[in-house]
Amino acid sequence: MEIIRDISSFQSDRNMVVSLGNFDGVHAGHARLIRRTVSLAREKGLESALVTFEPHPLKFFGADVKLISTLDMKIREFERLGADKLFLMKFDEHLAGINPEIFVSEFLVKKMRASFIVVGYDYRFGRGRAGSYEYLVHLSSRLGFTAVQVPKVVVDGVTASSTNIRKALLAGDADSAAQLLGRSFTIGGTVVRGDGIATGIGFPTANIEPVNELIPMNGIYAARVHTDGGVYNGALYIGERPTVGEGLKKRVEVNLFGYSGNLYGKYIEAEVIHFMRSDRKFGSVDELKTQIMTDCDNIKVFFEGQK
Numbered sequence: 376m377e378i379i380r381d382i383s384s385f386q387s388d389r390n391m392v393v394s395l396g397n398f399d400g401v402h403a404g405h406a407r408l409i410r411r412t413v414s415l416a417r418e419k420g421l422e423s424a425l426v427t428f429e430p431h432p433l434k435f436f437g438a439d440v441k442l443i444s445t446l447d448m449k450i451r452e453f454e455r456l457g458a459d460k461l462f463l464m465k466f467d468e469h470l471a472g473i474n475p476e477i478f479v480s481e482f483l484v485k486k487m488r489a490s491f492i493v494v495g496y497d498y499r500f501g502r503g504r505a506g507s508y509e510y511l512v513h514l515s516s517r518l519g520f521t522a523v524q525v526p527k528v529v530v531d532g533v534t535a536s537s538t539n540i541r542k543a544l545l546a547g548d549a550d551s552a553a554q555l556l557g558r559s560f561t562i563g564g565t566v567v568r569g570d571g572i573a574t575g576i577g578f579p580t581a582n583i584e585p586v587n588e589l590i591p592m593n594g595i596y597a598a599r600v601h602t603d604g605g606v607y608n609g610a611l612y613i614g615e616r617p618t619v620g621e622g623l624k625k626r627v628e629v630n631l632f633g634y635s636g637n638l639y640g641k642y643i644e645a646e647v648i649h650f651m652r653s654d655r656k657f658g659s660v661d662e663l664k665t666q667i668m669t670d671c672d673n674i675k676v677f678f679e680g681q682k
Contacts, residue, residue, distance in 0.1 A: 378461045385486055388619050390445045391424045391460070393489040395500060397537075398427050400443035401452035404495060404528040404535040409456045410524050412493045421478060421490060422459045426483070428466040435466050441589035443540055443556075457642045462487070475501025490589035493523040530554045559599070559646040560679040561612075562617070562627060563588050566638040578667050580612070580628035581638045583645065590627060591647055593654040597674045599646040600631050600671035602638060607631040608678045610671050611645050617656035618663045630671065649677060673680065 379385050394412040398405050409425065416423035427449070433440050444452075446463075454460055464470065469480075478501050483489040490600060492511055500506035511522035528535040535555045543552040544560055553559045564583040581600075591613060598611035609631040616626060629645050657663040 376450075376458055376463055378450070378463060380463050380465075382426075382462055382482060382486060383466060385462075387422075387486065387488045388490045389422050390471045390490040391422045392419065392427060392491040392493060393424045393483055393487050394493040394500060395426045397431055397433075398425070398449055398543075398622045399431060399454075399537040400556055401449055401456075402443075402528075402535045402537065402555055403530065406452075406557050407528055408457060408493060408495050408525045409453065411429060411457060411523070412491075413457045413459075415491055415493070415523070416516050417457070419490070423457070424454055424460040424487060426462045426464060426487075428464050428470070430466055432471070435471065441541065443544075443560070443587075443589050445563070445586050445588075447586075448575055458543050468501065472502050475515060476504030477512055478506065479608065480518055484520060489520050490521055491521045493525060497524055505537075538637055541589060544589060544591040544647075547594050547653070549591065549596060549650050553590075553648075559648055560591070561644050561646050562590065563644040564627070565610070565640065565642050568639060569626070572575060578610075578630050578664075578671070580630045581643060583627045583629065583643065585627050586624060590625070591655050592650075593625075593653070595651040595674075596668050597649040597651060598629055599648055600629055601644045601646070602631075602634075603641060604636065606632050608674070609634075609645070610646060610667075610674050612654075614654035615624050617654070619662065632671070632675065651677070 377622045377661060392412050392415045394408055396405060396408060413423045429446060431442060448495050450461065481491055494508050507522040508522060515522045533539055533555065540552050540555045549560060564585040566581045568583040593614040596611040598609045600609045601608045608628045611629045614625065615625050651670060656665060
């Protein structure tokens, strides 16, 4: 997939099927939109292109929102879904205030040569969020493109949306989040040195310095950990370790079952598979150790049941 960051000097030599979106999480609804874009492009012998924005418009306008995925994670999903091109447009005051007709005519039609413009059921763009599917239909005959709308994805009565996925993760509901995402939520980061407490009680962990903004609710989770040497099941802990101290920094750490090696300084990713229990303060370190043993056994039983 080709990534274009500076559209000012870009001019397509082929007609395209173009899709617009913020794509936070690249969830099941986004995946449907992208697959429709890619399949339509292949059917018509055109290139498929995605247009997204950096920073996320919500961030630009000062919203206190934690994004589900990093840009690198989004790009990886775009590539997996088969898009030919990604236009990564800088979201600034000019773009925030642009007339939606100018955006469509100057960028999508002239520069990208969009024959089809594909949007989701509720997508809005341009100054005052005036751009919509209906607005694209209004412009389409005059500007020479076809507007396509992709319906929402609903799972067990819940719409696949970034907002609903954030709510699920912040409530510890990894299973619902995975259904809405179409895959498990993933925490990525570099392994850093901890204080050795987990190792001292017999359960060495990889302490992850997360690249993600959004971290799920504190607790113990069944996780699947991807390292450069393989994939391991494990016990993921998110919390402030209340048994060993007060006011400690939140940690994201994982005990990899069957792993024996050095992960310091390496980037790993942990798929958050299933919530096992809430975090809590134990009466002693020995009581904590006993509970961790039980947690690991329960997670191993959980994964056995997944086979």
